Amino acid sequence: MADYRACVVLLLLLCAVTVCVESKYMIYDTAQGVVKGKLNVHLVAHTHDDVGWLKTVDQYYVGSNNSIQGACVQNVLDSTIQALLADKNRKFIYVEQAFFQRWWRDQSEKTQAIVKRLVSSGQLEMINGGWCMHDEAAPHYIDMIDQTTYGHNFIKEQFNVTPRIGWQIDPFGHSAVQAYLLGAELGFDSVFFGRIDYQDRAKRKGDKRLEVIWRGSKSLGSSSQIFAGAFPENYEPPPGGFYFEVNDDSPIVQDDIDLFDYNVEERVNDFVAAALSQANITRTNHVMWTMGTDFKYQYAESWFRNMDKFIHYVNKDGRVNALYSTPSIYTDAKHAETDSWPLKEDDYFPYASDIDAYWTGYFTSRAGLKGYVRMLSGYYLAARQLEVMKGRNKAGPTTDYLGDALGIAQHHDAVSGTSQQHVANDYAKRLSIGQKEAEVVVAESIACMISPKPGCSSSASNIHQCPLLNISYCPSTEADLSSGKKLVAVIYNPLGWKRSDVIRLPVVSENVAVYDSSGKQVESQLLPIVKESISVRNYYATAYTGKTPSSTPKYWLAFTASVPPLGFSTYVISSTNKPASNFVKEAFYKHTGTGNDDIEIGPGNLKLIYSGSDGKLSQYVNSKSSIEASVKQSYSYYAGFDGTTGLQASGAYVFRPNGTYPIGSQKQNITVLKGTIYDEVHQKINPWIYQVTRVYKNKEHAEVEFTVGPIPIEDGVGKEIVTQITTTIKSNKTFYSDSNGRDFIKRIRDYRADWDLEVNQPIAGNYYPINLGIYLKDEQSELSVLVDRSVGGSSIVDGQLELMLHRRLLYDDGKGVAEALNETVCVGNDCRGLAVQGKYYVRIDPLGEGAKWRRSYGQEIYSPLLLAFTEQDGNKGTNFQVSKFSGMDPTYSLPDNVVLLTLQELEDGNVLLRLAHLYEIGEDKDLSVITRVELKKLFTKRKITKVSEMSLSANQGREEMEKKRLVWKVEGSKNDEPAVPRGGPVDPQKMVVELAPMEIRTFIVTLGKAISRRLVNSDISLQRSGSS
């Protein structure tokens, strides 16, 4: 009691000597901007909203399933808007447009008008602005462009603004493609991120090199550079207690003298100390504080109230200057302060957060989902082309839902494989819904184009597609044709080059023949479908469709289809009295160790030799390229480190091997199927790995189809399955891996260009993400492996390439997902570990010859021929008459070094067109040169009335973007840096687009009225009934 009275007296005295202000209402001065000559602390209020992770995107949005995570994005946006209205100096940034769009469509016109004002005043700034904050390891660059375009288009439409800052704060490592392509080429002035290797971070802090000028592309160099800032720790507030979500335990700023625990001085001291500590590792008088973290600002006033007070009292104190800021304001301040910055090249992979925590497992995590995303990525590209040719149907169906689902799937917990299982299921469900709708668009377009009369008279419901063809399930081709029905395969080529490829279809009878559109019979081949394939087919087709397949195909019918660029060909399959195809029988080679003769595979130039003594691959011989190489292929698994001892476990993110174990290293029996089109070697490596190697007559590479799983876990050990291709190439620790399927980056084992690497994890620490391929070389030859999805890979031993194909683990790795990566699939109550089927492609070339194959075949893998099927009654004429067409001038083909990345009809009827040069400078002696595309020959049926060159995401004119761009200077560089080659402006008369190596150019094309009925050139030829 006595103490209390003394206190009151003391307070009254204090009031008397100082100024005793009215304590009930306080106006904080938050208007402070940048002050020159002082240390400026930029308070950047932000929330990091994962587009699915522990909960699904919709659960996060509405705030359901809170027992998993108390997170509601709707609350974040509702409360932040109110908090911004309360004080015009407050600022906030928002990133993930998949969430913002959900919120936006829930708002009244009045609220929308208010928010538009907040955006135009800069109080609310859209940063990054993609549909999600994409991962940087697992997505293909085309997906990264598409998802960013999707978000930027939404922002442009609603707010007429263009984001100018990259904000990749959470992805687990950062790619070169992110820096230059999804950064500089978008018109971004800077990119910020939170996660770089712990050793790299420590060194950069010491050298004040966290902030750099990043040149991600060797080819585009300084023309595509960006200011890049790695945060000192993470994307949260600095150490020292600056978290202010309602339940956070940081001491709030208590400045009410009528209440206990007044702490303004302490808190100001904390603030100044944290600012000075960050200033010690940062160049210039500007530091950024990321004020927020995952799903924060659900009660925004709590954060802003404390920041108001800090700004007010810290600036009164005067030692440092605190201000409400955004990454744009911060970037401009950095740009104004100093004239040169350290240079960074290549990328920030792999990422280790700790001595044993290499985040390289997620390069392969959820290999099935990764495969599905990649398959649909290629399908989406083709479906949009077909949508353009038909004309976009405003009332639907459209490809938009698939674009939305693919956008969400690029999130850094989606295709990365680091979400919880129920969320991964949600991603797959969205993709499947989008796929179904896009299939209708494709069917309508094909129906329209094969239709003999104007007005698209053929019915789309008769056009079928087979998304499960990879597991030999395709009801259309499994139909009984003995009654005289004919199966018509419409084969669409989304590439701008003429193309031949082998088509493989499951059929029920051997009495079938294949005819081309002129009625001429083409060579075909029948191979038995092995029981292992049928078992995978029946189980997974049932799991996927919910129905047990009613029939069982017996054979793969194979033939070579030849398809014009951006067009289709049709082939007819009909029944015959006797097998018309080359019937392939199985030859079974049993290895008893007595040294049988070697077995040679391959009907063309390429031969693979399998050793007669152990059944293993031993030689790769190509008579055309004069390559004769000794080559081995093997499997092994890494035992996942378990988490029971509290040490770092292998999990969804982290790869931490605990021993390597060979698989199937003993002698093996092999089954060989030899045909005229291709040969197959079947190997049952162990009870849960089955492999088919194909060598085609007209292809100079080997194709390996693997089925891995269910990975057994009964021994309590998680396993990560890898395959190795071993040659005698003297690669001297060096190999090359792609960046998001685009540029190749040189990797050296146990080495980092930016610091002296302390090697703790000699395997996991040498893993890199592979999206297109990986290769190594010596002075004679190069070994390349291309992949059909995102995987992890490395070269752990000279001459050897390794891919991780699948992983199943039993412990959580403690990085947040709180689940073991243990995928299963169920049919009723029958649940099994997930099996993954995929392909990779192997080729050995003389030195300097490999790039052509990697680039052009890589594009064929990304954009496979799209197959659709319809039936025609043999006796009743035809329901289609156009049997072949090209979407462009039939005499034209895109140059070998150019690919059409986007052909898409926009909502306003204009066409979005993206063209990409496929080669880097110096990559190929013939093709790494400036090349030209004639737009008039791409659009032959409608006149081009206008072509506008745009930024990569098409949200601003390219010229306007170039003018606004901040110019940065690199430390030690002179003003006379060589000019980077770029294509020149497009002459409106000639309409020729030039592309320099690695250049991607984006255009909005306005087309006039159709010159003829179809957008496409069609070669109308009447199908004769009973063609033979």
Ligand SMILES: [Zn+2]
């Ligand atoms: Zn995140």
